[in-house]
Amino acid sequence: MSESPRIALVIPARFGSSRLPGKPLADLLGKPMVQWVYEKALQVPSASVVVVATDDQRIVDAVQTFGGQVVLTSSHHPSGTDRLVEVMGQVHADIYINLQGDEPLVRSEDVEQLAQGMLADPSVDVGTLYHAIDDGEAQNPNAVKVVLGQAGNALYFSRSPIPYPREGGKHPGFKKHVGVYAYRKRILEQYAQLPATALEQTEQLEQLRLLAAGLRIRAFEVAPTGPGVDTPECLEKVRALLEGKSYTPVSPLANVRLLITDVDGVLTDGGIYYDATGECLKRFHVRDGLGMRLLEESGIRVAVLSGRDSPTLRKRVADLGINLCAFGVKNKEAACIELMQEAGVTAEQTACIGDDSIDLPAFAACGLSYAVADAPGYVKQHATGVLKLAGGQGALRELADAILLAHGKEDVFSSAEGFHSVSSGAAQ
Structure with missing residues (x-):
């Protein structure tokens, strides 16, 4: 045998x-x-x-x-x-x-x-x-x-x-x-x-x-x-399971103090339109604008980062009262680092949101990165997380709500009393 x-x-x-x-x-x-x-x-x-x-x-x-x-x-x-x-x-x-x-x-x-x-x-x-x-x-x-x-x-x-x-x-x-x-x-x-x-x-x-x-x-x-x-979070979860205890994970978004967002394909639906005078027109989603203001009013900075520069874009950012921004950027990784320094935060306290290959350098610079739902698969692969909503369809608001929830500030978007506490600076 x-x-x-x-x-x-x-x-x-x-x-x-x-x-x-x-x-x-x-x-x-x-x-x-x-x-x-x-x-x-x-x-x-x-x-x-x-x-x-x-x-x-x-x-x-x-x-x-x-x-x-x-x-x-x-x-x-x-x-x-x-x-x-x-x-x-x-x-x-x-x-x-x-x-x-x-x-x-x-x-x-x-x-x-x-x-x-x-x-x-x-x-x-x-x-x-x-x-x-x-x-x-x-x-x-x-x-x-x-x-x-x-x-x-x-x-x-x-x-x-x-x-x-x-x-x-x-x-x-x-x-x-x-x-x-x-x-x-x-x-x-x-x-x-x-x-x-x-x-x-x-x-x-x-x-x-x-x-x-x-x-x-x-x-x-x-x-x-x-x-x-x-x-370390995984370790705590396994330790709780071995002890037979329930585990409530701490969201990494709880550490976020700065959100950096791309524009085309994130705040807009990716479409670029020109009027009869040659002015570039873009469609923004109002809920994204309110999400940005809710973050700012809650002590979480928002920065706008774009490879383009136009009067339309600057007008939209100004309307929202966002003063941390960079337009016409060629090197998004370097620009993200400069925005972090200006905001006084570290990479671990920074999240970014993007939709295409041009945003991958920003993903590399930030501690957390999120791709919109309609981003290509090769972009999603490099992101910390993938959002459920598409660019220009409320994706940033989805992430803003998640950040506020992780900070224990869900009431500012889920209740009238909470919203009233920040509504003086709210805008869409």
Whole structure:
């Protein structure tokens, strides 16, 4: 009788993180986060060995303290898969399952399902997981979507909402990719030689390199998963869930002290009209104007930033009493920084709203960025959030209301008494 394939569960745990440095060692109810993942991995029945792969001695020390097995790897790996390839040289197995070190709520039964799926079909090169999501979550570029063939193999992964719902009644629903992978040893041996592709670089998704090479990625469905830990807010949410407590997230908009808005395609519907004298005419939405004034009257500055300059635009801005503005701008990133300095705020206290590629430099300069609903997908991909309304159709007002709500000032737009408190400076 042949011996059962040996399965290694490898937990990449990188110390460096731009949003949450030292993330694997973050305390969760008295234990470092990586220990939670390690203990869940030990509960997977098919696992022959569980090992943490890290680039930092501090994590090595922490894992050894709680009795775990750990491997110190290079700090120059561009991805968790590259780190896994190095581990393969030290830990023998036939199948390697890559768990995320920032997923303390991972379910051992999901990992076991993945392992059993790989054992059941030796023709599958790589295995992964997915679950269904609603249309709203599908719009989030941080939620990677997957489209499957009839056999359950991945056809494509994308940050965009795929498949495109041209006819809603015929849509099969969106599927969110869960970033847990199972690789056969022979695939990992090939991985380092596979060239990076334009698709991988465009989407920033390493699994597209595997698909481009013709490898088969089988996806197994699981129940919706708990949140991972990417930011301090995520950490607080996971901590509350582990304690069995309800969690009320603090909106990042609560820190906003300045909103920078584009004009064409945001405050207007993108149309440009000329009268008989050659004067440029644009249609603004009155609710956006009131939203701008409500923010200003509530102590939140509003700045208008435009690559164009015209008497029409200046008249509209003057009518609204907005005195923080920049017209005829060629470098929107530099202009945003200057507006922040003038307002006395930091990038983390600034949000911007845009609709097209010309606004991407502004997105890069500001802590938060929002794309209008009719912005191109490649613009939405770079935004913190995507609004429900289109440019010129009340999109800025939608964001203004959200900012006021996050600041606890919902009454200024939702009640007569609250509106009266700021109405002296209100204008549409």
